[in-house]
Amino acid sequence: MKNRMELFENAPVWKAYFTISLPVVFSMVVTLVYNMVDTFFVAGTQNASLVAGVSQCTPLFMLMLALGDIFGLGGSSLISRLFGQKDDETARNVSGFCFYAAIVCGLIVTVLMFAFQGPVLRVLGATSDTLKYASQYYFWIALGAPLIILSLTPSNIIRTEGLAMQSMIASVAGSILNIVLDPIFIFTLGMGAGGAALATVLGYVLSDVLLVCYILRKSRHLTVSIRHARVARKFVTSVFVIGIPASLTNLMQSYNIMVLNRHLISYGPKAVAAMGITMKVNMIIMMILVGFAFGAQPLIGYAYGAGNRSRLRAVIRFDLLVEVGFSAVASVVVIVLAPQLIGMFMNDASVVSYGTGMLRWFTLTTPFCGIVLVLTTCFIAMGKAVPSFVLSISRQGVIFTIVILITAACFGYDGIICAQPVADFLTAVVGIFMYSAARKSDQTLRRED
Structure with a gap:
């Protein structure tokens, strides 16, 4: 509590601002670099149909990030205000709710994606030339949906306790692993589009593991315990009424x-x-x-x-x-x-x-x-x-x-x-x-x- 209060209440505004925001900026820059490198490796196959197949699945990936933002941004908004009101117990329960709600949302997305794979791929524009590659990418992204959607929750909520650096480290580590695995899976193992997707999912696995470890070891008032995942309906509503508008930015x-x-x-x-x-x-x-x-x-x-x-x-x-x-x-x-x-x-x-x-x-x-x-x-x-x-x-x-x-x-x-x-x-x-x-x-x- 003392460290959080010192940063959020007593530290000079410029110091608190840059302490919290610079790690987020760095994470954004690393994400941008990763996107460019990932595109480079996929394009390196010199297979236009493969590149197109991967591109056709991009809207699904954006949708997952938008769903994750519901619990990440909606949850962090509510938790920040609760911390300001010194209601640490409710904030803890909200963090637990958001963590498991994101997992459940991800599991539902996985089930729906596998149940409606054919129609979804047709809507995305997959043709006879790209269907094979789009399906390979689709499989691993669908399987990893819970991990992708989940990652947005702890990465946002731990910043409410001043752990911006830890959030950045987890994000950067996942991106680096993805960059390392891309050429191995795509070229060395010959997995093509499926390899690109698997590398992405494993990058999110690493990020999620690190974020959970930081919450368990560094956080005083956040949790990943299912015992603390029950909250009053008004707090659930608050998460959604703020999280849904915030998530629309990705879709827009x-x-x-x-x-x-x-x-x-x-x-x-x-x-x-x-x-x-x-x-x-x-x-x-x-x-x-x-x-x-x-x-x-x-x-x-x-x-x-x-x-x-x-x-x-x-x-x-x-x-x-x-x-x-x-x-x-x-x-x-x-x-x-x-x-x-x-x-x-x-x-x-x-x-x-x-x-x-x-x-x-x-x-x-x-x-x-x-x-x-x-x-x-x-x-x-x-x-x-x-x-x-x-x-x-x-x-x-x-x-x-x-x-x-x-x-x-x-x-x-x-x-x-x-x-x-x-x-x-x-x-x-x-x-x-x-x-x-x-x-x-x-x-x-x-x-x-």
Whole structure:
């Protein structure tokens, strides 16, 4: 208790902020590197059907991460507030509930995936050329669903007790194991697509084992004991009403990519390829912003639960300063170096030309993305379901869809590539409006007289 209170209540805001958030940022960067390396090994088979088969199963993987976020983000939001209220016993029970609820959810997903494998693969677009490879990848991902979904829970909830470094170590260790096993399983053992999936699952096994060990050895107030998994219905509801909106971010990202590609396909494959590269470069900035934002979530939740107005406002102000400051500097660098960055991925004049314009448009409004992320995590941390839901489905979902339909119809290609930046700005405006409304109605957020 003393260490947690020292960090969450007494440490300077900047120290507490970076102690919690930097390990999350590092985990995000490692995850990004892993995704690129994993893609490299799969593409190294030089089998287009295999690569396509693996890609067709990607939405399932994103869905599992989204389901895991329900218990990881929903649980950590509630636990942070309970810690702030000094209700450690209830927080312990919530952690136990989230742990086993994630396992049960994973088992249900496994059963459903095996029961409906054929229809699911057809919906994902598997053809006679890719079905064999998609099925190989699908088998291991379906079998490992409980482990993949579970990993999001302890990795998030242990940060509520200040164990951000341990969460990072577990995540990084799993990614490293995955990278090591990929070439062994894919090439040496000749498992192909199935080998890539098995390496992914075993990476999550290692992460889960380490996270459980950290909870057992390092945590004072969290648990993996099934005896402490029963909680009152209102707490179960709280986990879901916050966790579900928070989990929608992963799904909205997949939807966003699909919509952009569908609009760009009429301009040729080079335009689509340029957008793919643009999204990868932009993702580097976004993952760092996400790391800082969600790293600050336990601090915000704790201060809100404790009713500590001055500390709550100080954390939010510092979070905004970091997010907007970093994104502004990164935007300038990317805008200046856009042609070189696109050219690093593909040395094609048309792709570089398309990608340069796209990347400059996307990074122009990155500071507004930072504002959206801060406000989204604030609402999640404070347990405000409606505004967190609205922001989760807006930037890459509802607002983006409305904007791209209008701008594409009015301005054609230019309207397509400026749709996301416009949606970023509008979502930030919506978020600021909702936060202002929350300050008027929430006593903890009001200014002191």
